[in-house]
Amino acid sequence: MGEAAAQEKPGWRKVLAALRHRKTGYMLLFGFAAGLPYALLLGTLYAWLSDAEVDLETMGVFSLIGLSYAFKFLWSPALDRVDIPGLKLLGKRKQWMVTAQLLLGAILVILSMLDPVSQLGWFSLLAGIGAFASATQDVVIDAWRVDVADETATIDILSTVYQMGYRIAALVGGALALFLAERTSWPTVYLIMGAILLFVGFLGLFAPDTNAKDLKDAQDAKGEDPYGLREAGQVNPRTRMIALIGVGALWGWALITVGVFMVRSLANDPDARPDSVAFISTMGPLVVVATVVIPALIAAWIVQQEKRGTNLLNAPKPAASSLERAGDHLYRALVLPLVEFVGRMGWSLVLILALVLTYRITDAVWGTFAYPFYLGELNYSKDEVAIASKFFGVGAVVFGLALGGYLLTVLGRMMTLTLGALLAALTNLLYADLAIGGFRMAAVSDFIGFTWAVEQFGGDQRLAKLMVTIGAENLAVGIAGAAFVAWLSSIVARGYSAVQYALLSSLTMLVGTLGRGALGKMIEEQSYYDVFILTTLIGFVAVALCLIEWVRVARLGKDSGMDEVALKNA
Structure with a gap:
């Protein structure tokens, strides 16, 4: 007992072993990759716009691209289940991380070639796409950290190292960027930062990951219903469809509402732009209720069906059409994560x-x-x-x-x-x-x-x-x-x-x-x-x-x- 306890006793040796792990090094790199575009697109960019004498109202509109980070969960189900054609063999998470990093690097390089005054339309469009790609990268990096954690590179150490990388990136994309801009120019700064992200994307190709090919082979071995949704004892398809329609409608409404607001906010006519403060104060709580509270209640209803043994399949019922298979896929992507979480907690x-x-x-x-x-x-x-x-x-x-x-x-x-x-x-x-x-x-x-x-x-x-x-x-x-x-x-x-x-x-x-x-x-x-x-x-x-x-x-x-x-x- 004493020897086993000594071996398990945490301390600097355990910390150092985790810090030497390959996954920890990549976690620091990915934390940096997550923090750099956030600093450049939602902070330093306004310094460039100020120097270019862009009016304050337009800069206020630019700040709304930050909503991509607040509502990133709305498209997170796709990142859990959808593969990028031609890239899925890179890994379940890595295919999205590398793509986002390379896209962000390219966007920063292109921004360095644009004039924020005469080409404001393209400038704002690219900044918006960049914020979306950055928020997407955040979702996948968070998922990667959970997926690859083990007893050496623990979730605690990976989480800490990620934030250290993020904070270092904030310093590079903030204070260092301002320092460089004072001595060179803003286009030069964004060109350098874009090149850094392109290099990070290249290094990301060699990171460990959940292998998409192994996942696909396992699914093929299990047949058309790898998650067992249509086996005996599972919730019947009709009940699942009711849950899917309910959650899908609520999340779809939220996604459209936020999307329309952001598009209207980027309109050229200032009078056509909605009041952002009013939107956040009134629609914000409704979005939370629609995307979290009610879906959680729907998931709890599904869990209760399983516990009570009601509305369950008595025998396997394979999908009879491509429409039913598509419904199963959407259920796995959107509802099943909520059902799993509610059922477990x-x-x-x-x-x-x-x-x-x-x-x-x-x-x-x-x-x-x-x-x-x-x-x-x-x-x-x-x-x-x-x-x-x-x-x-x-x-x-x-x-x-x-x-x-x-x-x-x-x-x-x-x-x-x-x-x-x-x-x-x-x-x-x-x-x-x-x-x-x-x-x-x-x-x-x-x-x-x-x-x-x-x-x-x-x-x-x-x-x-x-x-x-x-x-x-x-x-x-x-x-x-x-x-x-x-x-x-x-x-x-x-x-x-x-x-x-x-x-x-x-x-x-x-x-x-x-x-x-x-x-x-x-x-x-x-x-x-x-x-x-x-x-x-x-x-x-x-x-x-x-x-x-x-x-x-x-x-x-x-x-x-x-x-x-x-x-x-x-």
């Missing part, structure tokens, strides 16, 4: 969704108002904010991710998840102190000697207390982020990971988007101090939910819905 799904909705909401909601707070409320200069937030802050996040990855290995996933939630909540109190003068943060900075260090480089106590605050928050964000992505990855099922993970991660982003309007109004009517107290309290709700989830996993073990590999580090 049961009533625990309510707890899981509550935790997903609250865990990152504090930084997701408040992050939009960070620059107005630094520049407007506290009157810091742009240079001071860049130093504190972009350079020192990113370094703190990366260090937090590394620390979070180690804590996941040493303390376990649930303890690290809870610790991350607690730290993320408490760091809002640091900003509350800044909002009323920052005297406590200044005293902390003086006490630890950080003020003296900043003064040696030409700074002062005022800059030092901002850097300490941002550094502490980003350290907590890194730990919480590493734990949260690892936990999310552990509760989705291999084979359905694209749809399930995309749904959960999109919920996190959507809730932050929906809450910003109310938070902005609260800032105007009350103060930043009150907002930070509120976000702290919201953070404590997430802490409580983490504790409940921790107890659930500990009590249920294998019945908690996690696989054995995930449970070993829970």
Whole structure:
């Protein structure tokens, strides 16, 4: 017992073994590939448009391409089941990742050849396609991480390394891009970044993956119904068709609604563009209900049919037509991932969704108002904010991710998840102190000697207390982020990971988007101090939910819905 425990005891050896693994290296590369286009298309691009003197209204329209990331789950079922002709032998996930990376690289190169003023139409079209390809790549990379994780390259380490790559890409696509643009030109910057992504796509060809050929051979060996949907004891086709029509109609409505909104928003006539704030505040909740809440209830209905033994096939019933086979395929792509998730989690799904909705909401909601707070409320200069937030802050996040990855290995996933939630909540109190003068943060900075260090480089106590605050928050964000992505990855099922993970991660982003309007109004009517107290309290709700989830996993073990590999580090 003692020897076995010693061998299983987590620590630096286990971390180092995981970091030397080939999959870990590719995870860092893919994290970088995911973060770079996001930084370039939803951040740095506006600096280029500003230099080109494009009007603010048009830039506001450009920001709507970010909806591709919020609603990426709408086309995730296709990524789980559809193969790209001629490329499926690359691998189930890799065929989509490499294609997206090469397409993104080509788009950035083409953008470098366009004038954002005289060729604005083409510019916006390519940026929109790029955002769609980038969001698609995110879905597949998340699924790849779940699919290839093993006992050496664990889901915890892969999740942490992915985020480190993502953060490094944000620095390259943000601060470094601005630095290069100041010394060269924007077309040169986007040409360089496009070449980097093309090179990443080439390297991705050699990454490990779930082999599509092996999957196809296994399906051929099982016949026309490889998933057993038409075997005795399965839900009958008529009941499945009702579920498919219901979920398909709801997801189709959401996809069309969002698509029409984005097309109208990119119209040349400003008067024809819809109100984006009104759309998000009114239609956003409806999209969530239509794509998550009601489909989950439909999936629960299917699960109940199976448990009660009603509406089941008494004997095998092979598909009699191509239409029935197409219906089976759509059911496997769209409904079965939801049925699997609801069936595996049961009533625990309510707890899981509550935790997903609250865990990152504090930084997701408040992050939009960070620059107005630094520049407007506290009157810091742009240079001071860049130093504190972009350079020192990113370094703190990366260090937090590394620390979070180690804590996941040493303390376990649930303890690290809870610790991350607690730290993320408490760091809002640091900003509350800044909002009323920052005297406590200044005293902390003086006490630890950080003020003296900043003064040696030409700074002062005022800059030092901002850097300490941002550094502490980003350290907590890194730990919480590493734990949260690892936990999310552990509760989705291999084979359905694209749809399930995309749904959960999109919920996190959507809730932050929906809450910003109310938070902005609260800032105007009350103060930043009150907002930070509120976000702290919201953070404590997430802490409580983490504790409940921790107890659930500990009590249920294998019945908690996690696989054995995930449970070993829970």
